[in-house]
Amino acid sequence: MINLYYPLRSLKEGHWFKLICGASFQHLPAIQNLVLAYALAGADCIDVAADAAVVAAAREALDRAGYLVDAQWQRGDRPWVRPLLMVSLNDGDDPHFRKAVFDPNTCPSDCHRPCESICPAQAIAFTPAQSGVIAERCYGCGRCVPICPFNTISTQFYRFSPANLLPLVLSGVDAIEIHTQVGRQDAFERLWQAIAPVIPHLSLVAVSCPAGDGIESYLRSLYAMMQPQPPVVIWQADGRAMSGDIGDGTTHATxxxxxxxxxxxxxxxxxxxxGTNGYTVEKLRSLHLLPPLSPTASDCDPSKAIAGVAYGSYARTLLSPVLDTLDAIVQERASPSVIPESGDGGAIAPTQPATPADLEHYPALLNQAMTLIDTLMSPLKGPGGPAQLGKRSSYTAKLSAR
Ligand code: SF4
Ligand code: SF4
Incomplete structure (x- = not known):
């Protein structure tokens, strides 16, 4: 086993924490605030859509997190390091790579809109400004599809174009994750051959696969065709996709x-x-599938233990109270109660400077986010991490000094 430095060393220690922003999620303000908060709290990896604008937004948020940490964060029990930036690709149709679609004009006027209330991403709206699916917010969970009483909603799948990977890696992406399914050797091989020149520039490659008959031999066959060999390989056990926020029981499949x-x-x-959520680590520990939280954990044989956990819908939902409050503040300040009029009587734009939508401009909200994230991260990584209260005064002071 090669000697690894953080954040990769967290894999060896069984403390790897990955935030999944969503392979289809493209709502840039939310992505920036999620990345900032989870990066500050000590996540090892941030997984985002393979989209240039999303990658640029995530990278900027990582830069801002790096500015806010100070030297003491790099010394504690859990030193702060910049998380790896990962993008997700697919070798075929996959629920992570789709968007809901429907024509709101065809909806009966007496429909009570269950699609709107079930959507966990506020991606369905019926307002004068926006009606139907707000594409950048939709991450393809599919919950709106069966609940529509008129079968109005369908989903559109899309495929990652391998030619887009090199520019993303050159712009700062460290790692990739390939979503596949049992039986797709040919499609995986075609994708791998197309991206092979980029592999030596990556820190790791993850392969995400849901359960299927013969998954062990399938993944072994994929490993055999991975040339050049990536420095680090993660097998992501994709249990019940995009479901961790539904309830504790969703974690059993993974x-x-x-x-x-x-x-x-x-x-x-x-x-x-x-399907990972706040129950996952407790269950892993009860099954003795995680190394103990002790300094000797680095000697744990990774073949005998789970190396880490990735959190998607649960991690995003966890921060909803914070991000919803932030949205409300920003909207309220951006909408003056009296709209000034131009000389000809028409309304003109507010002259006040735009209200920053970045979480770090609101230290109380940022602290609330860190407290929430700590409930998820400490059980996996142990106490003493950046998300804990003692270290927060440093970034608060830094923000005040701006
Ligand atoms: S419920 Fe899921 S699939 Fe439907 S619009 Fe919302 S995020 Fe998209
Ligand atoms: S549930 Fe179906 S019919 Fe009703 S508003 Fe939503 S998409 Fe339209």
Whole structure:
């Protein structure tokens, strides 16, 4: 096993924490605030859509997080390091790579709009400004589809174009994740051959796969075709996709799949996703599938333990109270109660400077976000991390000095 430095070392220690912003999620203000908060709190990896604007937004948020930390954060029990930036690709149709679509003009006027209330991303609206699916907010969870009583909603899948990867890597992407399914050897090989020149520039490659008959031999066949060999490989056990915010029980599918992949002794690390939530680590510890939280944990054999957990819908929902409050503040300040009029009687734009929508401009909200994230991160990584209260005075002071 090669010697690894953080954040990759977290894999070896079984403390790897990945934030999944969503392979289809493109709402830039939310992405920036999620990335900033989770990066500050000590996430090891941030997984975003393979989209130039999303990558630029995430990179900027990581730069801002790096500005806010100070030297003491790099010394504590859990030193702060900049997380790896990952993008997700697919080798075929996959629920992570789709958007809901419907024509709101065809909706019966007496429909009580269950689609709007079930959407966890506020991606469906019926306002004069926006009606239907707000594409950049939709991350493809599919919950709106079966709930529509008139079968109005469908989904559109899309495929990542391999030619787009090199510019993303040149712009600062450190890692990729390939979403595949059992039986797609040919499609995976075509994608791999197309992106092979980029592989030596990456710190790691993750392969995400849901359960399927023969998954062990399928993933082994993928590993055999991975040339050049990536420095680090993660097998992401994709249990019940995009469901972690629904309830504790959603975590069981990824636990079962993770155990299966561990038993297969694949070369690389096994990490959970798909249905992960606040219950996942407790369950992993009760099954003795995580190394203990002690300094000797780095000696743990990764083939016998889960290397980490990726959180998607649960992590985003966890911060909803903070981000919703921030949205409300920004909207309220951006809408003056008296709109000035121009000489001809028409309304003109507010002359006040725009209200910053960046979370770090609101230290109380940022602290609230860090407290919430700590409930998710400390069980996996142990106490003493950047998200804990003692270290926060440094960035508050830095912000005040701006
Ligand atoms: S419920 Fe899911 S699939 Fe439907 S619009 Fe919302 S995020 Fe998109
Ligand atoms: S539930 Fe279906 S019919 Fe009703 S508003 Fe939503 S999309 Fe339209």
């Amino acid at each position: 636990l079962r799949l993770g155990q299966k992949l561990l038993a297969a002794e694949l070369p690389g690390y096994v990490q959970l996703a798909g």
